[in-house]
Amino acid sequence: MKTLKIPEATIIRLSVYSRYLSQVDQKGVVTISSGEIAEGVGVSPAQVRKDLAYFGEFGTRGVGYNVKDLHRHIMKILGLNSEWPTIVVGAGNLGTALCMYRGFRERGFQIVAVFDNDPAKIGENINEVTVYGLDKLAEIVEKEDVKIGIIAVPADYAQEVANQLVDAGVNAILNFAPKVINVPDGVELRNVDLTVNLEILTFNLGTQKRNSQP
Amino acid sequence: MKTLKIPEATIIRLSVYSRYLSQVDQKGVVTISSGEIAEGVGVSPAQVRKDLAYFGEFGTRGVGYNVKDLHRHIMKILGLNSEWPTIVVGAGNLGTALCMYRGFRERGFQIVAVFDNDPAKIGENINEVTVYGLDKLAEIVEKEDVKIGIIAVPADYAQEVANQLVDAGVNAILNFAPKVINVPDGVELRNVDLTVNLEILTFNLGTQKRNSQP
DNA sequence: GACTGTGAAGCCATTCACAGCT
DNA sequence: AGCTGTGAATGGCTTCACAGTC
Numbered sequence: 039m040k041t042l043k044i045p046e047a048t049i050i051r052l053s054v055y056s057r058y059l060s061q062v063d064q065k066g067v068v069t070i071s072s073g074e075i076a077e078g079v080g081v082s083p084a085q086v087r088k089d090l091a092y093f094g095e096f097g098t099r100g101v102g103y104n105v106k107d108l109h110r111h112i113m114k115i116l117g118l119n120s121e122w123p124t125i126v127v128g129a130g131n132l133g134t135a136l137c138m139y140r141g142f143r144e145r146g147f148q149i150v151a152v153f154d155n156d157p158a159k160i161g162e163n164i165n166e167v168t169v170y171g172l173d174k175l176a177e178i179v180e181k182e183d184v185k186i187g188i189i190a191v192p193a194d195y196a197q198e199v200a201n202q203l204v205d206a207g208v209n210a211i212l213n214f215a216p217k218v219i220n221v222p223d224g225v226e227l228r229n230v231d232l233t234v235n236l237e238i239l240t241f242n243l244g245t246q247k248r249n250s251q252p
Numbered sequence: 253m254k255t256l257k258i259p260e261a262t263i264i265r266l267s268v269y270s271r272y273l274s275q276v277d278q279k280g281v282v283t284i285s286s287g288e289i290a291e292g293v294g295v296s297p298a299q300v301r302k303d304l305a306y307f308g309e310f311g312t313r314g315v316g317y318n319v320k321d322l323h324r325h326i327m328k329i330l331g332l333n334s335e336w337p338t339i340v341v342g343a344g345n346l347g348t349a350l351c352m353y354r355g356f357r358e359r360g361f362q363i364v365a366v367f368d369n370d371p372a373k374i375g376e377n378i379n380e381v382t383v384y385g386l387d388k389l390a391e392i393v394e395k396e397d398v399k400i401g402i403i404a405v406p407a408d409y410a411q412e413v414a415n416q417l418v419d420a421g422v423n424a425i426l427n428f429a430p431k432v433i434n435v436p437d438g439v440e441l442r443n444v445d446l447t448v449n450l451e452i453l454t455f456n457l458g459t460q461k462r463n464s465q466p
Numbered sequence: 467g468a469c470t471g472t473g474a475a476g477c478c479a480t481t482c483a484c485a486g487c488t
Numbered sequence: 489a490g491c492t493g494t495g496a497a498t499g500g501c502t503t504c505a506c507a508g509t510c
Contacts, residue, residue, distance in 0.1 A: 045501060049455050053448045057430060071469060079432050083469095084503055091471060099470040099509035117454035124450075135349030136446075141430055145447050186453060209460075210453040216271060216355055218293050226456045228449050232350075233359050234267045235442050236338075239400060239424040240331035241263050242440045246423075259479060285491065297491095298481055305493060313487040313492040 048089045059109040071102040128190035129154035137164045150182045176206040186210045193217035262303045273323040285316035342404035343368035351378045364396045390420040400424045407431035
């Protein structure tokens with residue numbers, strides 16, 4: 039099978055393109071060029087074309103891309119043509135915020151349950167999502183056919199929770215705990231470290247000062 | 253001045269190394285090799301050495317690195333040897349979660365104020381941080397010497413808020429709104445898009461299935 | 467004339483492999 | 489003997505430039 043490897047950077051950009059296209063579509067625009075997309079999201083036109091070319095020929099030479107078609111294609115590529123039942127582990131501040139975050143549902147990620155070990159929280163509702171004890175994890179993952187788990191617990195519990203998610207049958211994990219965790223082959227893992235991003239800013243502020251006389 | 257360009261990936265890893273080193277330090281370990289760091293954070297030993305080599309010679313050949321020294325050096329490189337007063341704009345779920353998030357304060361990012369336009373929220377306290385109207389932005393940025401602003405408002409307001417932050421004198425912006433925003437040269441900008449990360453997972457789940465017969 | 471799709475070139479980051487120090 | 493620091497080699501992503509299509 040001809041599966042040339044796709045750069046992760048390309049996937050990130052496709053995700054950005056798709057959001058931009060849905061904005062443009064809502065304005066009623068029918069056709070768009072790689073240059074206009076590039077302008078709208080801050081990359082080069084060649085980059086846009088190259089990214090799309092990994093997956094097929096979606097445009098018309100001399101004309102551009104049909105906005106609706108291209109948007110639909112990208113959503114399909116990203117696997118967003120169907121719903122993804124998702125769970126959050128950790129009903130603290132971050133976990134609660136994630137449950138309430140609208141952006142997830144808008145893109146097809148429906149949070150079907152939250153898990154926490156604090157008895158005071160179990161049984162409560164966060165934005166119509168019920169908090170369960172971790173002992174219910176496997177049961178709900180199976181019943182709701184959950185493939186994606188989000189870890190929003192303190193760093194010290196992250197690995198343990200990851201293990202439980204894997205055992206329960208989850209295939210993909212988004213980890214918000216600032217700790218490196220290990221998962222078996224075949225389980226997808228991504229880490230979002232909120233402080234890393236602030237630290238890149240402070241690093242850049244430091245070098246900026248250093249380079250400020252041209 | 254000899255300022256060879258540092259890859260951003262290196263900065264991200266330095267941030268991860270520093271957290272790992274503080275864990276190791278707390279266990280009382282005095283010396284560590286590039287191989288052990290690599291093992292602990294999931295990269296190659298050569299990568300660790302290369303990353304550090306951009307900034308100087310911190311190790312001892314034949315021995316390794318002194319944990320405390322290396323940690324201190326990396327914190328200095330990242331600009332984390334002093335406190336960074338920080339503000340959050342948007343007192344919704346995400347903004348509230350960010351204010352309550354302990355990880356920020358642990359690394360020296362102190363959130364000194366939150367801003368929102370909702371009169372019902374103004375004057376309230378979130379985790380000892382007061383919510384102000386946006387009209388107080390410039391005043392507080394100046395008074396508290398704030399360099400970093402975090403945007404946690406809906407996508408449609410992100411650019412407007414970014415402009416106000418820049419006008420108020422903020423040098424660095426962390427944007428959580430799923431929208432491309434523009435800032436003038438000299439202002440550092442990073443975007444954290446929570447849904448992008450989920451979408452990379454779903455993309456990978458899709459290709460995984462496709463490649464599953466070896 | 468305008469814009470896509472794509473091989474080739476250029477550029478940047480990672481890995482290799484070994485000299486140099488303790 | 490063990491481990492760092494680093495030039496050289498590799499691999500991968502981005503940009504260039506142009507042939508192909510409408």
